[in-house]
Amino acid sequence: MMNTMTLDGYTAVIRYNPETDEFRGEIQGLNGGADFYGKNPQELRREFKASLDFFIEMCEKHGRAVRKPASGKFVVRLPPDLHQAATTVAQAEGISLNALMERAVRHELSDAAA
The missing domain is CATH 3.30.160 (Double Stranded RNA Binding Domain)
Structure with a gap:
């Protein structure tokens, strides 16, 4: 919830x-x-x-903007083994590590909304 x-x-x-x-x-x-x-x-x-x-x-x-401008960037620190596993999956799927992380975040957010 x-x-x-x-x-x-x-x-x-x-x-x-x-x-x-x-x-x-x-x-x-x-x-x-x-x-x-x-x-x-x-x-x-x-x-x-x-x-x-x-x-x-x-x-x-x-005369100020209401919303804080979002850069769309943030740093993610992962344990080396998780980073390597994610890199391997991304390479195997022919996508960037960034695309894999975006997909994972979207998946988590869709689960949270359910």
């Missing part, structure tokens, strides 16, 4: 805080931080919208 909530193309990661008996959402991929709190799903949705609307309004006011 993914602890996320989506609104207007934006996704927030939701975590429960037992000390305050409330949920906290943190909107992902923004060019800055925006979070919100709620005791139940209805409250979370309402506060998500309010927080996102406020963040977008402030970005427009200050």
